[in-house]
Amino acid sequence: MLKLIVKNGYLVDPSQGLEGKYDVLIENGKVKSIDKSIFIPDAEIVDVEGLIVSPGFIDIHVHFRDPGQTYKEDIASGSRCAVAGGFTTVVCMPNTNPPIDNPNVVDYILEKAKKVGLCRILPAGTITKGRKGKDLSDLYTLKNAGCVAFTDDGSPVMDSNIMRKAMELSAQLDRVILDHCEDDKLAYGAINEGEVSALLGLSERSPEAEEIQIARDGILAYHTGARVHIQHVSTSLGIELIKYFKERGVSITCEVNPNHIAFTEREILFCGGNARVNPPLRKEKDRKALIEAIREGIIDCFATDHAPHQTFEKEIVEFSSPGIIGLQTALPMALELYRKGIIPLKRVIELFTINPAKILGLELGSLKPGKPADITIFDPSREWVLNEETNFSKSRNTPLWNKILKGKVIYTIKEGKIVYKD
Secondary structure, three states, X not given: OOEEEEEEEEEEEOOOOEEEEEEEEEEOOEEEEEEOOOOOXXXXXXXXXXXXXXXXXXXXXXXXXXXXXXXXXXXXXXXXXXHHOOEEEEEEOOOOOOOOOOHHHHHHHHHHHHHHOOOEEEEEEOXXXXXXXXXXXXXXXXXXXXXXXXXXXXXXXXXXXXXXXXXXHHHHXXXXXXXXXXXXXXXXXXXXXXXXXHHHOOOXXXXXXXXXXXXXXXXXXXXXXXXXXXXXXOOHHHHHHHHXXXXXXXXXXXXXXXXXXXXXXXXXXXXXXXXXXXXXXXXXXXXXXXXXXXXXXOOOEEOOOEOOOOHHHHOOHHHOOOOEOOOOOHHHHHHHHHHOOOOOHHHHHHHHOHHHHHHHOOOOOOOOOOOEOOEEEEEEEEEEEOOOOOOOOOOOOXXXXXXXXXXXXXXXXXXXXXEEEO
């Protein structure tokens, strides 16, 4: 019987309301018990004195570019990024080539993830065939193949009738819709509509492009009873709309990308294409509204939207591929809210663990006895730099390149196995 004791750490597990110095006993890949002091003669011991111990992080939104664009990232390199960032479970988006709209692609991803064996990779299937917005995918078949959610992420579903049908069917299948909200008739440009776009003469993506889609899909969720999750919310009005629907009992949740709480549209002036992301970095008032929504509990989880691109694809802002890598930088970015006294550490961990698990309907994000022993252990004060030596991605598109970051994952354990050690 394989036994491991994570000893002397400061455990924070929001799912159980636990916070304090505890030992965690793992047997055969599952949590056996949690106590103030555990001693078993034949157990391996990992002494984590002075470190924070939490359930393994879950990222509901990543792009591993596999199949089709593996020069940017693949399942192996993406998995290394994930575990280095403390993520034991990730949901990969279906805008691959070919897209995840049939069981063959699902099987490919699951089989390759199993061979790599670092983190749990769960595919999201497309809402529409080829992500073209015209015909519904076979959602029933995709669910049976292993898809945990449905989304056309990267593209909005513009046809309201198709989205309504998708919600009706997803409700029957007990799957959540991960909703990319940008009206593509308004969101056709490169950066946020504002003073920076005017200064640089760049094409614009207006905030109302996002807000119109949130309003529409909130209404559809109200009428269909579907579970809808708004991806990468970025505007102050978007937050107000989500709050409105939540207060009326709609099954609506939302995520925030750490980049949207750390940066504004002005980052384009310093980082160029490496600060281009969809939806774009917004104004300071939007950034502050997102932070307040985290504090109030309106925002349900962090999601990195880890989106790797090679350097040549980021050279010209107007034509650059949108996206920022984020798996390794999410924790230090989120911890800034804790350090500034905006939210407690327990809330930070809740946004990375039990909340995304609930959104997906997964029995994860918790260290209750009997659960998989997925554990993230980190030093909130450790400083480090993301550079060629520490970056595990094939890409380096981030405003945080060569910047000092505070907060470092030291161990990542998946099902009782140490899959990352700093």
